Amino acid sequence: MRPLTDDETKVLFEKLTKYIGRNIVHLIDRPDEPYCFRLQKDRVYYVSEDIMRKATAIKRQNLISLGVCFGKFTKTGKFRLHITALPYLAQYAKFKVWVKPNGEMPFLYGNHVVKAHIGRVTEDIPEHQGVVIYNMADVPLGFGVSARSTVDMRKIDPTGIAVFHQADNGEYLREEDTLF
Amino acid sequence: MGRRAKNKQDVPLPIELDKTHEGKVTKALHDKLKHEAIRSRKQKENAQRQKNSRTDKAANSNKEQGKRKNIAPVEDNSIVEKKSKKTKVVEVESDQMVLDAPDDGWDNAPLESDSENDDDDDDSIDEFDSAEEELPSNISDVSDAPTRNALDLLSDDSDDEDGIEGGIESYDEFDTDEDADEGVTFRDMEKRSKMLDSMREEDEEMAELERLEAGGAAEGERELFALPTLEQVEAEKEAPLDLQQVQLRIQETIRVLNNFAELRSPQSSRNDYMDQLKRDLCHYYGYNEFLMDKLLQLFTVGEAVEFFEANEVARPVTIRTNTLKTRRRDLAQALINRSVNLDPIGKWTKVGLTIFDSPVPVGATPEYMAGHYMIQAASSFLPVIALAPQENEKVLDMSAAPGGKTTYCSALMKNTGLVVANDANKDRERALVANIHRLGITNALVCNYDGREFPKVMGGFDRVLLDAPCSGTGVISKDASVKINKSQDDFSMLTNLQKELILSAIDSVNADSATGGYIVYSTCSVTVEEDEAVVDYALRKRPNIKLVSTGLDFGRPGFTGFRGRTFHSSLSLTRRFYPHTHNMDGFFVAKFKKMSNKIQTGENEFTVPTGSGVKLKQKKKKRGN
Numbered sequence: 001m002r003p004l005t006d007d008e009t010k011v012l013f014e015k016l017t018k019y020i021g022r023n024i025v026h027l028i029d030r031p032d033e034p035y036c037f038r039l040q041k042d043r044v045y046y047v048s049e050d051i052m053r054k055a056t057a058i059k060r061q062n063l064i065s066l067g068v069c070f071g072k073f074t075k076t077g078k079f080r081l082h083i084t085a086l087p088y089l090a091q092y093a094k095f096k097v098w099v100k101p102n103g104e105m106p107f108l109y110g111n112h113v114v115k116a117h118i119g120r121v122t123e124d125i126p127e128h129q130g131v132v133i134y135n136m137a138d139v140p141l142g143f144g145v146s147a148r149s150t151v152d153m154r155k156i157d158p159t160g161i162a163v164f165h166q167a168d169n170g171e172y173l174r175e176e177d178t179l180f
Numbered sequence: 181m182g183r184r185a186k187n188k189q190d191v192p193l194p195i196e197l198d199k200t201h202e203g204k205v206t207k208a209l210h211d212k213l214k215h216e217a218i219r220s221r222k223q224k225e226n227a228q229r230q231k232n233s234r235t236d237k238a239a240n241s242n243k244e245q246g247k248r249k250n251i252a253p254v255e256d257n258s259i260v261e262k263k264s265k266k267t268k269v270v271e272v273e274s275d276q277m278v279l280d281a282p283d284d285g286w287d288n289a290p291l292e293s294d295s296e297n298d299d300d301d302d303d304s305i306d307e308f309d310s311a312e313e314e315l316p317s318n319i320s321d322v323s324d325a326p327t328r329n330a331l332d333l334l335s336d337d338s339d340d341e342d343g344i345e346g347g348i349e350s351y352d353e354f355d356t357d358e359d360a361d362e363g364v365t366f367r368d369m370e371k372r373s374k375m376l377d378s379m380r381e382e383d384e385e386m387a388e389l390e391r392l393e394a395g396g397a398a399e400g401e402r403e404l405f406a407l408p409t410l411e412q413v414e415a416e417k418e419a420p421l422d423l424q425q426v427q428l429r430i431q432e433t434i435r436v437l438n439n440f441a442e443l444r445s446p447q448s449s450r451n452d453y454m455d456q457l458k459r460d461l462c463h464y465y466g467y468n469e470f471l472m473d474k475l476l477q478l479f480t481v482g483e484a485v486e487f488f489e490a491n492e493v494a495r496p497v498t499i500r501t502n503t504l505k506t507r508r509r510d511l512a513q514a515l516i517n518r519s520v521n522l523d524p525i526g527k528w529t530k531v532g533l534t535i536f537d538s539p540v541p542v543g544a545t546p547e548y549m550a551g552h553y554m555i556q557a558a559s560s561f562l563p564v565i566a567l568a569p570q571e572n573e574k575v576l577d578m579s580a581a582p583g584g585k586t587t588y589c590s591a592l593m594k595n596t597g598l599v600v601a602n603d604a605n606k607d608r609e610r611a612l613v614a615n616i617h618r619l620g621i622t623n624a625l626v627c628n629y630d631g632r633e634f635p636k637v638m639g640g641f642d643r644v645l646l647d648a649p650c651s652g653t654g655v656i657s658k659d660a661s662v663k664i665n666k667s668q669d670d671f672s673m674l675t676n677l678q679k680e681l682i683l684s685a686i687d688s689v690n691a692d693s694a695t696g697g698y699i700v701y702s703t704c705s706v707t708v709e710e711d712e713a714v715v716d717y718a719l720r721k722r723p724n725i726k727l728v729s730t731g732l733d734f735g736r737p738g739f740t741g742f743r744g745r746t747f748h749s750s751l752s753l754t755r756r757f758y759p760h761t762h763n764m765d766g767f768f769v770a771k772f773k774k775m776s777n778k779i780q781t782g783e784n785e786f787t788v789p790t791g792s793g794v795k796l797k798q799k800k801k802k803r804g805n
Contacts, residue, residue, distance in 0.1 A: 048622075051598050054574075055625050057638045064606075064626040065613045084617040104546055139550050169549035172618045180613040 001040040001055060001063060008073065012037065012044060015071075015079045016089075019130035019143060023092035037070070044070045044079070046088070065180070082179060083142060083167040086132070090140035093132035095125045097146075097163055104135050107142065108170040116158035125150045131163055142168030221424065405432045407448050407456050426460050433457045434481050457481065461488065467663045471653070474707050477743060483760070490760035491656040497535040497542060498525055499553040500561065500584070502619045503591045506552045508533065514547050525558050528734065531591075532561055551618040556584035559654070559757060559767040563645055563702035564588040566730040566755075566771045570695045572597040573642035578631040578685055579649060581608035583615035589645065590621040600638065601626045632680045635687040635790045642696030646685040648678045648714075650705035654766020657759060675709050680792035682718045686725055687789050691774040699725070699772040704765055706758065708742045711768040715754060716747040718772070722789065724779050725772045727753045732769065735762065 004012065016024050027035065027046070034049045040063060047055075047067025055066045068088070071081040081089075099107055103117025119136050127149045133141045144163040146153075153162050171179060408416070421429075433453055436443040440450060454476075462472050465488045476484050501508040508524075508531055515522055519539050525532035533553075535542055542548065543555055569575045569589045580586045580601035590599050601616065603609050606628050616624045629637055631646070651674055652662045682701055691697045701718070703710050715738070719725065727750040738754030740747050754770040778786040 051623065051625055054598060054638070058625070058627045058629075062628045062637075064609050064628050065616070066625045068622050069613075069617060087620050108546055108549060135546070139546070141546070141550070169546070169551075169618075172549055172614055173544060176610060176614045180610050180617075 001038050001052075001060060001066075004037050004039050004044065007077075008039065008044075008079075009037070011073075011077065011079045012070070015081060019081075019089050019094070019132065020092035021094040023094070026092055027088065035067075038066070039073075040066070043072045046070050046085075069180070081143070081167065083169060083171045084179070086140050086143065086167070086169070089130075089143055090132050090134070093143075095122045095129055095131040095146065096134060097121050097125075097131050097144075098134045098136055098138075099141070100136060104141065107133060107165065108168050110165060110168060110170060110174070112147070112161045112165045113144065113163040114158065115153060115156050115160050115162045118153070118162055121150055121153065121162075123150055125153075127152070130166075133163065133168070140169075142166070142170075405436065406445050407433075407452055413456075413459070420463060423464060426464050430457060430460045430464060430485070433460065434485065437481055461485070465492070465663070466660075468666070470668060471663060471666050475653070478706060478708065486760040487758065490758075491660075494657050495557065495759065495763065495765060498556060498558045499533050499535060499542065500556045500588060501531040501533065501553050502551055502587070503531060504595060504620050505550070506547075511547065511552050514552070515545070518545060525561075528732070529558075529561050529565070531588075532558060534558075549618070551620050554584055554587055554615065554619060556588070557655075557765055558763075559704065559765040560584050560647075561588065562730075562732055562735075562755075562757065562767060562769050563647055563700050564592065566702075566732060566769050567643055567645050567698065567700040568731060569593050569597075569599075569643050573693075573696055574598045574600075574640065576600045576602065576634070576638075576641045576644045576685075576688055578602055578634065578644065578646045578681065579604065580612055580626075581605060582611040583613075585645060585647060586612070586624065587615055587619045587621055590616075590623055591619070593623065595621065595623050597623055599624045600641070602629055602631060602634070604628070604630050632677075632684050632792060632794050634684040639688050639790075640690040641688050642690065642693040642698075644685045644689050644699045645702075646681055646699065647702045647704075648681055648710070650674060650678070650703040650710050651707065652704055654704040654706045654757075654759070654768075656766075658765070671707070671709055675714060678703070678710060678714045679717050680794050682714055683721060683789070683792040686718060686722050686772065686774060687791050689774045691724065691777045697774045698728075699774065700730075701770045701772070703768050705768065706756065706766040708739055711756070711770075712739050712742065712747050712751050712754065713745075715751060715770045719748050719750075722779065724776045725774050726750065728771050728773045729753050730755050730769050730771045735769070738768070738770070 013024060016027075020027075035046060036049050036052060038045050038047060038052055040060070043065075045065065045067045046069075051066060055063060068084060069082060070085040070088075071079055073079055097113060097118060098120040099113060099117045100119040103113065103119075106117065107113055113133060122131075125131060125146045127146060129146050130143060131146050132143045135141055142165070144166045147161045147164050148156060156162070420426075433456055437450070437453055437457070440453075444450075444453070458469065458472055458476065461467065461476075461484075462469055467475070467488075475487065478484070479487055501511050506514075512522060512533060515533075515535075515538075520542065521536040521538065522533045523536065525534050547553060548555075564585050567575075567589065569592050571593050573593065574597055575589055575593070577586045577589060577599065581603040583601065586599055586601040593599065599621070601612060601624055603612060603626075609626060609628055613626055616626065627637075651666050651670060652659055653666075656662050682699075685699050685701070689697055689699055701715060705711065715727070719727070727748070730753065732755050735755035735757045737752040738747075738756055740749055740751045751770075754768065757764055757767040757769075759766055778788055781787050
C-alpha cells in the first residue's frame with residue numbers, strides 16, 4: 001500500500017473528471033473525515049485516513065482490500081474505473097441518463113444503452129463524455145460514455161446506441177473472479 | 181376418528197412447507213413427494229396389519245359380525261390397492277366405491293347390527309359431518325398416497341407416532357372431498373350442528389375406546405416385535421433391506437425404547453435396541469456411524485429422528501435488507517413488484533425477509549446487484565445481533581467470508597468506525613470483497629491471515645466476532661456430505677483449531693473499551709465438543725472473561741453438563757438453535773465480556789496473554805502451561 005505518484009494521480013483525476021467534473025474536490029476535501037487514495041497491487045482504493053493508518057499494520061501480501069476500490073491501473077499505465085466506484089460517481093455525477101424499466105435488464109447484462117430505452121437525460125451532454133446510468137427510481141445501475149451529444153441523441157433512430165456501456169452492476173455477478 | 185388428542189404434535193416446519201408447496205416442482209419437492217409416497221405406502225402396509233389384528237379382536241367380542249369382519253380386510257386390501265393405482269382425477273368416484281364397499285365397522289357398525297345396506301347409507305351421511313369435524317386433525321395424519329391433497333402435504337413428518345392408524349383414518353379423508361357436495365341450508369343448520377355435537381361426543385367416546393384398545397393392541401403386538409438375530413444382521417449387510425422395512429423397524433424400536441419396561445423383549449437389553457436403531461437410522465438417513473453416535477447422544481431418539489427429517493428438507497431462502505441503501509418496506513415492495521412471495525422472518529429481526537417463492541432468481545435481481553439486500557441464512561443474523569456493534573467502534577470478524585455477517589456489522593455501525601474482515605481462505609475472500617463493495621460498505625478492511633495470528637497482527641478491538649470453522653452438523657440440509665465424511669480425526673482437528681481461535685479472539689479484545697469489550701463465538705454445528713466444550717475451555721484458560729446473555733430471546737440454553745462432563749454453570753447463557761425447532765440452520769451462539777486485559781498469575785504477577793501461542797509457520801505446537 002502506497003500513496004499514488006504524481007503521474008498516477010494525474011491519470012486517475014483525468015479519468016474521474018470525465019464523470020464528475022469539478023466535483024472531484026468533494027472527494028478530496030470532505031467535511032467529515034480526511035480521505036485519501038492509496039495504491040495496493042495496482043488497484044486504487046479510496047479510504048479514510050483513519051482506516052488507512054490502521055491498515056499499515058497489515059502486511060502487503062495479506063491486505064486484500066480497504067475502503068472502496070475505484071479501479072485499477074492497466075499494464076500500459078491507463079486507469080480503468082471499476083463498477084465499485086459507482087456510489088461516488090453517482091453521488092457527484094454531472095451527466096446522467098435514466099433508463100426505462102424495459103431497458104434496465106439489457107443494460108445490466110452488459111449491453112449499450114439504445115435510444116429507445118432512455119427515459120430521461122441531462123440536457124447538455126457533449127459527445128464522448130462519461131455519464132452515469134440510473135433507473136427511473138434513481139438507483140444507479142452503472143456508467144458509460146455518451147455516444148452522441150444530447151442534441152444528436154434526439155435525431156437517431158430508436159435502436160441507435162446512445163450510451164456506450166462501460167460498467168454495470170451486473171459485473172458483481174459476471175466478473176467477480178476478475179474484478180477483485 | 182377423534183384422534184385429536186393423539187395428534188397433538190405440532191406440525192413441524194410450517195414455513196418451510198408453505199414455501200415448497202407454493203413453489204414450482206423443484207427437485208427438492210419432487211424428492212420429498214417421492215419420499216412421502218414411499219412412506220405412505222409403508223404406512224398403508226402397517227395399517228393393514230394393524231387392522232387385521234384389530235379385526236380379529238373385534239371378531240372375538242362380537243361373534244355375530246365376526247364372519248363379515250374376517251372377510252372385510254381382504255376386500256379392503258384390494259380396494260386400497262386398486263385406489264393406489266388410480267390418479268387423483270378419479271378420486272371422487274373411488275371414494276364412492278369405498279363408501280359403498282363393506283363398511284368394516286370402524287365407525288358405527290360394531291354398535292349396530294342392522295341390515296348392511298341401511299347401515300351404509302346412514303353411515304355415509306354421518307361420516308360427512310364427522311369428517312368435517314375431523315379435518316383439522318386429519319391434517320396431521322398421513323394418509324394413503326392417492327388421497328393426498330394439498331392439505332395432506334402439510335402433514336410432512338407427523339408419521340412416527342400415529343402412522344399405524346393411517347389406513348383407518350383414510351376413510352375420513354375420502355369423505356372430506358365430498359363435503360362440498362352436501363347442501364347446507366339455514367333451516368337444517370341447527371339440526372346439523374346438534375348432530376355434529378353429538379357426533380363429536382360419540383367420537384370422543386370412540387376415541388377413548390380406541391385408545392384403550394390401541395394401547396392393548398400395541399402391547400399385544402409388541403410381543404411380536406423382536407430384534408433381528410445376529411445372523412439376520414449379518415445377512416442384511418450382504419443384502420440390505422428396503423427402506424420401508426427399515427423405517428418400520430425404526431418406528432417399532434423407538435416405540436419399545438419409549439416404553440422400555442413393558443415392551444422390551446426379555447432377551448434383549450436396551451443397548452441391543454439402541455444398536456439396532458443406530459444401524460437402521462444410519463441406513464435410512466445415510467449417516468456414518470460416528471456422526472450418528474454423536475447426534476443420538478445429543479437428542480432423545482424421538483427428537484433425533486425429527487432432526488434427521490429436518491435435515492432432509494432445505495431451509496427457506498432468507499435475505500437481509502441492506503439498511504445502508506434501502507429500507508425493508510421499500511425492498512419488500514420492490515420484490516413484490518417482481519412477483520416474489522415474501523414475508524418477514526420473525527419478530528426478532530427488523531431486516532430479514534423470507535422468500536417463499538420467486539419467479540426470478542433472487543440472487544440476480546437488479547435490487548440484488550444494486551446491493552439492496554444480501555442472501556443470508558437466518559441463523560447467521562444471530563451472532564451479529566448478539567455482538568451488537570456500536571457506531572465508531574473497531575470490530576474484528578475473524579472468519580468473514582462470504583461477508584454476510586461482516587456487512588451486517590457495517591450496516592449496524594452505519595459505515596462508521598472500522599470493521600476488519602479476515603479470512604484464512606484467499607479464494608473465499610473474493611466473494612467477501614465483492615459483497616462488501618456491492619453493499620456499499622466503506623469502513624471495511626479485508627485481510628488474509630490465519631485467525632490464530634491475530635492479536636499480533638492487530639489488537640485492541642472493541643468487539644470480536646468469531647464464527648469458527650466447524651464440522652457443519654447444523655447445516656446438513658445445505659451440505660449432505662457432512663453425513664458421511666466426518667470422523668473423529670476431523671472433530672479433534674476442528675475443536676483444536678476452535679480452541680486456539682477463541683483464545684486469539686479473546687486476546688484481541690480491549691477490555692478497557694468504553695463501549696465494548698465483547699466477544700461472540702458461534703458455530704454452525706450442534707455437537708457439544710465444538711460448542712459448549714470450547715466455551716468452557718476458554719472460560720478456564722482465560723479467567724478474565726465471563727459469559728453474558730446473548731440478547732437473543734429464543735433458542736435453547738446451552739448444556740451445563742453433558743455425558744458426565746460438567747461445564748461452567750453460566751453456560752446456560754449460551755444459545756442453541758436447531759433445524760427442527762427453529763426452522764433455521766443448527767447454530768450455537770455464546771457471548772463473552774472481557775473484564776480486564778491482564779490475568780493474575782500469582783501475587784503481584786500479571787500476564788497479558790497474546791493468543792494461544794501457536795507457532796503457525798512450524799508444526800502446530802501448543803504452549804505448555
